[in-house]
Amino acid sequence: MPRLALVPGEPAGVGPELCVRLAQRTRDYRLTVFGDAGVLHAAAARLGLPLTLVDARGGSATPGELAIVEIPNEADAVPGAPDARNAVAVIGALERAAHGCLAGDYDGLVTGPVHKAVINEGGIAYTGTTELLAAQAGCDVVMMLANDIVRVALATTHLPLREVADAITPAALERTLRILHRALHDDFRLPDPVIAVLGLNPHAGEAGHLGGEEIAVIEPTLAALRHEGLQLQGPLPADTAFLPGKLRGYDAVLAMYHDQGLPVLKYSGFEQAVNITLGLPYPRVAVDHGTALDLAGRGIADPSSLFAAADTCARMAIARKAASATDPHG
The missing domain is CATH 3.40.718.10 (Isopropylmalate Dehydrogenase)
Structure with a gap:
């Protein structure tokens, strides 16, 4: 099974609840989420969905369960009200998950929506996740x-x-x-x-x-x-x-x-x-929508884009491994 790193993005947006919905699916890939356990448990409680967070090397494919790399927020995450103090944790989650992909611990990266303005308000110069990952990988x-x-x-x-x-x-x-x-x-x-x-x-x-x-x-x-x-x-x-x-x-x-x-x-x-x-040296797929602060915490955000992102990333990871196996140049 492909091992995918999952980053929810802005903790006050819809990203955490979309990750909870993704965790409920029967899937043919393993997921490890990089984020704050409390935010994910709170999102699951609001949705009325089961969520077990485990320390499982290589991720989890069990419905209702996610492996987690804990990256705690500085401030409480209130749905719809982003806090610039959490910018360090948001960027830290992206960087650590991407580093894991570069190190070969994960086969692909799936990312939720990030609030650019809040990241910059938190003192981090940020133009976008695409640019951040390219700079980290040097490509x-x-x-x-x-x-x-x-x-x-x-x-x-x-x-x-x-x-x-x-x-x-x-x-x-x-x-x-x-x-x-x-x-x-x-x-x-x-x-x-x-x-x-x-x-x-x-x-x-x-x-x-x-x-x-x-x-x-x-x-x-x-x-x-x-x-x-x-x-x-x-x-x-x-x-x-x-x-x-x-x-x-x-x-x-x-x-x-x-x-x-x-x-x-x-x-x-x-x-x-x-x-x-x-x-990038690894597949990276993101949702094609923003943080949707007006929908956060209400349980009505459509998870289709995140589902598609994870499925696409898993297929790309499998395809890339097959291509690498037949390419003498890697």
């Missing part, structure tokens, strides 16, 4: 969101639109496509993945009449990588690339910026969508 990463309908990776992530065009350079685009191709091959068992690459401008630049980035940057980069055998389509107009008939022709879409691709993915199935960090 380049790519953000990809996925559901049962489409996988969408991003060439740029959280940038103002004014900065996007300058950030799309040949080197950056090539690096992103290589990471995406390798992940689709190793983590999703796609032997020859097809990637649709969107243009930056309307109608993919309309042969240079609506912008020159496609001609100057995107097309030459794709041509060079095709010469190496990568299956790349594009640059494609973003307004038609997501038509159902076209989606069936490729395995993932690379969008040039955040709001070019993610609204389509979220509209097509927000509840089951997950956020995947490609390029």
Whole structure:
């Protein structure tokens, strides 16, 4: 069974109760939660669900039970009212769980939602978990969101639109496509993945009449990588690339910026969508929603995204081990 590390995220948000619901499932992977035992027991009590926390090396697959690495909070966690004093514990849980993955103690990392503003208020400079994990592992990463309908990776992530065009350079685009191709091959068992690459401008630049980035940057980069055998389509107009008939022709879409691709993915199935960090030495999958402070403590938060994140992470862990076993370079 894959051994997964689980981090609830913001203790005042919906993360702890979602973890309790995840613990109830019959599962074919082992879970170890990194967090505060009291917060998890309180969430289980509010939900009226059983929860046993055990010190089990390698995790637990028993319904109603989680192995735990105890990381206590500094302040009491009140649902809906985050406390900046708990920022150290939230980041500590992420770092310790990720360190366990790097050390080989766990085969993948599943993360709940984190409140960025509260972390920064707690005195920790924090732009996002993706960036934190990349810095810890010392590697380049790519953000990809996925559901049962489409996988969408991003060439740029959280940038103002004014900065996007300058950030799309040949080197950056090539690096992103290589990471995406390798992940689709190793983590999703796609032997020859097809990637649709969107243009930056309307109608993919309309042969240079609506912008020159496609001609100057995107097309030459794709041509060079095709010469190496990568299956790349594009640059494609973003307004038609997501038509159902076209989606069936490729395995993932690379969008040039955040709001070019993610609204389509979220509209097509927000509840089951997950956020995947490609390029790490281990699989990392997160929920595709925030802390939902308005829902915390009420027992009505939808656990579908966390369920999908854990299932996806387990499949990726199995696939990556299989790929590593057949790859002489690891």
